[in-house]
Amino acid sequence: MSEEGSSYDWAHKAFLQAFLSKSVMTVDEIKPILAAVMSARDPNRPTLEGDVTAPLISSTIQAINERLTSVDYEIRSTKDQTNKHTVYALVNTTSDSLTQLATTFTPDAIAYIKRVLDCMFETNNTRNREVMAVTSIQASQLAKAPTRSRQSQVGGDEDSSIQAEAAVKSLTIAESEKVLADLFDQDFIYKSRANYYSLAPRALMELRTYLKETYNEPAGDDEDEPAIVRIRDCDICREIVTVGVRCSNRECNVRFHDSCATQYFRSQRGNQRTCPKCKGEWLGDLFVGERAANKGQRRTTGGRSSNVRSEEEEEEDEDE
Ligand SMILES: [Zn+2]
Ligand SMILES: [Zn+2]
Known part of the structure; x- marks a missing residue:
């Protein structure tokens, strides 16, 4: 099977076709399609959904991607930050994808x-x-x-x-x-x-x-121009975090997806959770994503009602 998966033929083409009609596919959506395509190629040895393993999926995608690089396309996968499902998509790889x-x-x-x-x-x-x-x-x-x-x-x-x-x-x-x-x-x-x-x-x-x-800007030549990092990767899986948790130390760059954080702290000994980078206590009280907009996420310094304050006021308020 691995041999068949690695050389590009019409079955790969048929599988690629599915990506053209569906912008994103989960593993569960890929399985029946790949099974049907493989069965059509070799009717004497039908491929069942259960036969579609992770290695088969990746070798098939790898063969397709080898063909696609010249036209700046690639099938990529990522984990949905909210439900942890792996999803695949055919993406344009040029930098200005807009x-x-x-x-x-x-x-x-x-x-x-x-x-x-x-x-x-x-x-x-x-x-x-x-x-x-x-x-x-x-x-x-x-x-x-x-x-x-x-x-x-x-x-x-x-x-x-x-x-x-x-x-x-x-x-x-x-x-x-x-x-x-x-x-x-x-x-x-x-x-x-x-x-x-x-x-x-x-x-x-x-x-x-x-x-x-x-949105990220590299550091300037002198110390007055530190790098600006607005888009950060998860310290566990290295994918962008737009929904997740951040270190309780606001100066620290560590960001985790929720599931990656759970996985990381499960493997840490003891009750004390510490940030892998700054070694500060990890309180898990600061979020990335929609939850960061909720006023309850931070320990407010004063008794002021926080839900009507603007972003600028927040900044001033927080710079202790
Ligand atoms: Zn992650
Ligand atoms: Zn930290």
Whole structure:
């Protein structure tokens, strides 16, 4: 079986076809498809769902990926941060993966998606609150394009900045809702019960490089310019964390997915949980994701009602 799995033939092609029609597949969804494809190739030796093992799946995907590299595509897998299921998706591997959305979305819609991403990973992703999601209200507010484009050319004359402004048009609320609905249908985003939009596994696989290139900044030459890290990987599985837990020491960079944290601390001896990096006590009281938006997550310093304060006030308040 391993021999058959490693040389590319029409069975791989048929399996790849399934990825073109379904944007994301779980192992349970892959099994019957791969079984059917293998059985069709060798009818005398039918492959049952139970015969579809993890090595068969990976050798099949590996053979397909060898063919796909030249066209900048790859089947990747990741674990869903919320339910731990492994999911597979056919992704574009070019760094600016947003460009491929151009086949589905208009330039104004893509500019809107960028505003939503900026809100997720900059506005709603501060030192104190790594929410990494936007509320549906924020998503609606972002339909309106900013009056001054941040993309206007450096040193450009007035004409070019006017052009840049004119280049991005606002969407109507209805149009923005349609974009979000399409992204949801294509498994790019999740919407929570509390009406937060966040990136789904497909987007995290596809935008991995883009997100790091866009929102992380390397350190400057002198000490005054430390690196800015807004997108962090889990210290256990090395995948991006947008839903998880963080070290109780806000200066510390350690982030875990919930399941990775459980796994890690289970293997630690004793009752005292300590951070693997800063060795501080791990209280498990600071979150990444929607839970970070809930005021209950931090020990507030004063008696002020915390639910109406802005992000700036939070920052000031917290800098002790
Ligand atoms: Zn992890
Ligand atoms: Zn730490």
